[in-house]
Amino acid sequence: MTVLWSRADLEAATSGRFPPSSAVAIAGTGVSIDTRTLQPGDVFIALIGENSNGHAHAAAALAAGAAAVVAHESCGDDPRILMVDDTLAAMQGMARFARARFAGHMLAVTGSVGKTSVKDMLHAALSACGPTHCAVASYNNHWGVPLTLARLPAASAYCVCEIGMNHAGEIHPLAAMVRPDVAVVTTVASSHLGLMGSRDAIAREKAEILLGLPQGNGTGIVPADVTGAEYFRRIAELMKARLLWAGHTPDCAVQATDVISDTQGSGFYLHLPEWQGVARVNAPGRHMADNALLALAAAHAAGADMGRAVAGLATFRPGAGRGAIAKVMHDNVALLDESYNASPASVRAALDLLGLVATGRRIAVLGDMLELGAFARHEHASLLPAVRANADAVFCCGPNMKILFDSLPPALRGAWTPDSSTLAPLVRTALRAGDTVMIKGSLGSRMRHVVAALKADDARVGPA
Ligand SMILES: Nc1ncnc2c1ncn2[C@@H]1O[C@H](COP(=O)(O)OP(=O)(O)O)[C@@H](O)[C@H]1O
Ligand SMILES: [Mg+2]
Known part of the structure; x- marks a missing residue:
């Protein structure tokens, strides 16, 4: 296994010190912040969480085979404990160090929705072209991004990071840490609108990912119909970056034409500045075709062999809850x-998907979209046209979805309840053979209870 972290590199990256008398050699082959998933050989970083303190698990980490522990509170006198001023800052130091020694292509993905989908598509496409390191799950915040970088093998050909935000000011420092050669923006939509105030503010924030590009040598890839295009143009100009607009019209540098969508996925003809050919993504829905367009354009900008990238993308499958x-x-x-999460853009995409894939009755089960603040009423009510176009019956839970439910024509009304646990049995009873049911809501709306209720019998029968 590749050694990621030697004793000298760990000390240099974190400005920390092992005990002076300790001469033990360190060969960290991974990085962990959680002893429940720690692998032997990992460097364990004792972070302070909202409800947990990693220092309490330092001894367990060593017992489980950790190569070293990074700590800032005293947790024993083991020679493998590296003392630093602050463990989060130390992990960020490791991220910068690992980024600096990496000579491959760095890609970063941000956006209101679609980040993980595009990141996973890039993983599939680039893995066919060379060793590819990729963020685990949605590791896209102040600890997820540095953890991803701290785990980056120097010899990888490609690295794909996801960069997220809930508040203004979060993207720029993460982009500066990742320093992508290629930055992708998936969408600017009203996720977290309650905290951000306006779509314009969200666009301004997302555009800051381009500040991480190298002066004069980076590429930004942005949907042509993005809100706040001028912000992207302005920062691209500042960074002297190549800005590629992606869309469906001939004026787009990155263009998909002849899109054919079916229940299995979408095929399209891909036009890039120096490459053209047929591509396919095995995930149904227009939004997934849009994501694939961005992913392939980014792979091309990162120097990938497009024949391989297109073939690699075919192995992508949408994740659980997505x-x-x-x-x-x-x-x-x-x-x-x-059921993984919901924002106005992704609920509309999911409703379109229901309309696309259903053969029998189309049942929509919707829980509240959270973090919309004062915009909640309007954003929930505005789903009505998409619901009318794509559903034959609608089940809702949560106070915000009540607004949508009450506006539905009576023929579409299934049931409304205050929460997902009370809604689950009503949905179950209403379903008939041949139906297609789509379940969506913010993570906090716990729509997974409805999913679990529908999967209950099948779990007893055993795996299919
Ligand atoms: N381009 C898109 N437009 C609208 N919805 C999308 C798009 N891409 C993905 N989605 C939907 O948004 C939800 C979150 O997708 P994901 O890729 O995990 O995004 P993120 O990482 O930004 O949260 C999923 O339900 C997915 O189907
Ligand atoms: Mg994500």
């Missing part, structure tokens, strides 16, 4: 599981 389709209730009902 559009994966399963048969439930003894194979009688198709379940479109979108």
Whole structure:
């Protein structure tokens, strides 16, 4: 296994010190912040969380085979404990160090929705071209990004980071840490609108990812119909970056034409500045075709062999809760599981997807979209046209979805309840063989309870 962290590199990256008398050699092959998932050989960083203190687990980490522990509170006198001023700052130091010694192509993905999908598509496409390091899950914040970089093997050909935000000011420092050669913006939509104030403010924030590009030598890839295009143009100009607009019209440098969508996915003809050819993504829905367009354009900008990248993308599958389709209730009902999260843009995309893939009745199960603040009423009510176009019956839970539910024509009203646990049995009872049911809501709306209720019998029967 590749050694990521030697004793000297750890000390240099963190400005920390092992005990003076300790001469033990360190060969960290991974980085961990959680002893429950720690692998032997990992460097364990004792972070302070909201409800936990990693220092309490230092001894357990060493017992489980950690190569070293990075700490700022005293947690024993083991020679493998590296003392630093602050463990989060130390992890950020490791991130900068690992970034500096990496000579491959660095890609960063941000946006209101679609970050993880594009990151995973890039992972699939680039892995076919060379060793690719990628963020785990949605590790996109002040600890997820540095953890991803701290784990980056210097010899990788590609690294893909996801950069997220809930508040203004979060993107720029993360972009400066990642220093991408290629930056992708998936969407600017009203996720976290309550905290950000306006779509314009969200666009301004997302555009700051371009500040991480190298002067005169970076590429930004942005949807042509993005809100606040002028912010992207302005920062690209400042960084002397190549800005590629992605869309469906001939004036776009990155263009998809002849898009054919079916229940399995989408095929399209891809036009890039120096490459053209047929591409396909095996995830249904227009939004997934848009994501694939961005991912392939980014792979090309990072120097990937496009024949391989296109073939690699074919191995991408939508993740759990992000559009994966399963048969439930003894194979009688198709379940479109979108329960992972929700924002206005992704609920509209999921409703379109329901309309696209359903063959029988189309049932939408919707929980509240959170973090919309004063915009909540308007954003929930504004889903009505998408619901009318794509659903035959609608089940809702949560105070905000009540607004949508009450505006529905009576024929579309399934049921409304205050929370997902009380809604689950009502949905179950209403479903009939041949139905397709789409379940979506913010993580805090716990729509996974409805998913679990529909999967209950199948779990007892055993795996399909
Ligand atoms: N381009 C897009 N437009 C609208 N919705 C999307 C898009 N890409 C993904 N989604 C939907 O948004 C939700 C979150 O997707 P994900 O890729 O995890 O985004 P993020 O990492 O930005 O939260 C999923 O339900 C997914 O189906
Ligand atoms: Mg994500």
